[in-house]
Amino acid sequence: MDGSSGCGTPIASRRAMASSRRGSLSRCSGGSWATLMACLTLAVVHFVATTLHLIPPPDPLPDPNAIHVFVTTDEKDLRPLVVLLNSTFVNSKNADKLAFHIFMPEDREASTREQLRFVLPNVRFDVNRFDVDIENIKRHIAVRNTSVERDERCFRKELRSPYNFVPFYLPQVVKGIKRMIYLDLDIVVQGDVTELADLDMQGYPAAVVEDCMQTMANYFDFKQLRHIQSSYKGNGDNGENEGENETGGVRLERPSWLPPEVIDSKTCVSNRGVLMVDVDQWIGQNITAAIEWWIAQFNVSAADRPLYRCGMSQPPFLLSLYKNYKKLDLKWNVRGLGRVEFAEGERDYYQEQGYLRPDKRPFISPFSEKAKALHFNGPLKPWKQNRTFEGPGLERNGTEPWPLEPQWDPSISIEEQRALKLPSLCGQRLILCSAIWWRYLSPEADNLFNPKKKSARKVTKVVTDGQETARTLFNQVQTQRLRRRTRLRAL
Structure with a gap:
């Protein structure tokens, strides 16, 4: 399906048509006879189109609760x-x-x-x-998209998608x-x-996990970052040399989102994978405009020394x-x-926190057993690997137990790990x-939705064909009703 009606009109276009017609109808009062007749015709067209679902009804406001x-x-x-x-x-x-x-994308809606x-x-x-x-x-x-090809690890294709910036x-x-x-x-x-719904945001526009x-x-x-900060009044020098930047040029007025203090390279980062937003504070503090501004700064930074070392949507966020x-x-x-x-910095961090310094490979998450959200950021997505199974105690269809969880074999050498691209390990038992x-996708659902399997295409066709059949039948019933009403009026 392409997100369009039986008549081939895209949903977004139909919504625009609906809005336009409703606005036109509101201007009908007090007009001439010709205007009233035109409005009456428009009203009939609008009624018929809405009845046949050619125009979707206006969306109600979201449930406030x-x-x-x-x-x-x-x-x-x-x-x-x-x-998810x-x-x-x-x-x-x-x-x-x-x-x-x-x-x-609308074509898959x-x-x-x-x-x-x-x-x-x-x-x-x-x-x-x-x-x-x-x-x-x-x-x-x-x-x-044309300037970040140098490091595929940091600038993978999926990170460049506009849907990565939609949030x-x-x-x-x-x-x-x-x-x-x-x-x-x-x-x-x-x-x-x-639990997050009742979080006291304390006036902040967002809540995230600090890492x-x-x-x-x-x-x-940070050389590029210092240059940017020094170009604005009250930035980069803690208030000194207000009139000139580091090259002697005139300083610009500081945007509200640019920190007045020097941005510290040792500041912990945050990850937007789980993001709680206070909508009013986000809008009031111009966070979206700030993100666009930082993206523009990256776009104009020197090609041989770009502002971002790594990442796509994460750096401007x-x-x-910042703080x-x-x-x-x-x-x-x-x-x-x-x-x-x-x-290497992560290995240093664990050692500084009193843990044994971990080997470089494999990636092991010691916090996963108590995690409320597991984030598979990185190139090795679970759905792009072979299926792995649940542990004991979980049953399939109430009778057949699932196979045991595969565990990591410590005898695997670093060279073998590198060749196998062994994915991350979780918990004290070091399960994959x-x-x-x-656990949250049954084998049956996996077979249905795996795009590499014919059954996925089959279920898509069944659902799509069923939707088309239902729409056709509905339109036929509505047409018959209109014809019946017309005959009754004639009698």
Whole structure:
């Protein structure tokens, strides 16, 4: 399906048509006879089109009592979306309060909606309910797409997607919502996400997990950053030399989002994989504008010394919310589970905290056993690996036990690990972290939605054909009703 009606009119266009017609009808009063007749004709057309579902009814305001969870993706494989929704839903004590809002390309909107209803009938969700200008986002990141090919580890293709930046624009379009929770697609939720709904934000625009295993120095070229700060009054020198920048030029007025103090390279970073947003504070503090501003600074930075060392949407997020966020418990974003090795700085951090210095490979997450959200950021996504299975005590269909969880063999050499790209390990038993991800996707669902299997294409066709048949039958019934009413009026 392409998100269009039986007549081939795109949903977005039909909404615009509906809005235009409603506005025209409101201007009909007090006009001439010709104007009234034109308005009457327009009213009849609008009534018939709405009755036949050619024009969708205006969306009601979001449920003010719901807990609103947002997901953005252009991933064609629906399995990570199913796992994210399923894990969040089944681990929430008040799951009936959850309302999921999914943003994705319009050409997959209708088919995704029907397929999710097929496998998650009890989950409340909508697709592309709010209007986000994807083309505008693309314009902001267009330069980046041609200038970041130098390091595929830091600038992977999926990180350059405009849907990776959509979360920064959501607070501007979510009418009627005061609090929003955003979750990255590569997350498994093991805690009760409804706990975040009552969080005291203390005036901050966002709440995220702070990660001191990495610092700002991991992401930025600080020579470039110092140059940017020194170009504005009250920046880069703690208030000294207000009139001139470091090259002797006149300083510009400082934007409100640019910190007046020197940005410290040793400051801990945060990760936006689990993001709680106070919508009013986000808008009031111009966070979206700040992110766009930092993206522009990256775009004009020298090609041989770009502002960002690594990352795509993460760096402007870090700069825009520098020391301006509420800290969530570490359990809400146990990250790095899509990686094969530790960075040297991470190994140093564990040693400084009193742990044994870990080997470079494999990546081991000591905090995963108590995690409320497991984050598979990195290139090794669970759905791109072979299926792994659950541990003892969990049963399939109430009778057949699942196979034991695969565990890591310590005898595997570093060279073999590198050749195998051994994924991350979790907990004291060192099980594959991906095994936890697979707990929320049955083999049957995996077979249905795996794009590499014919059954995935088959279920898509069945759902799509069923939707088309239902729409055709509905339109036929409505047409018959209109004809019957016309005959009765004639009699």
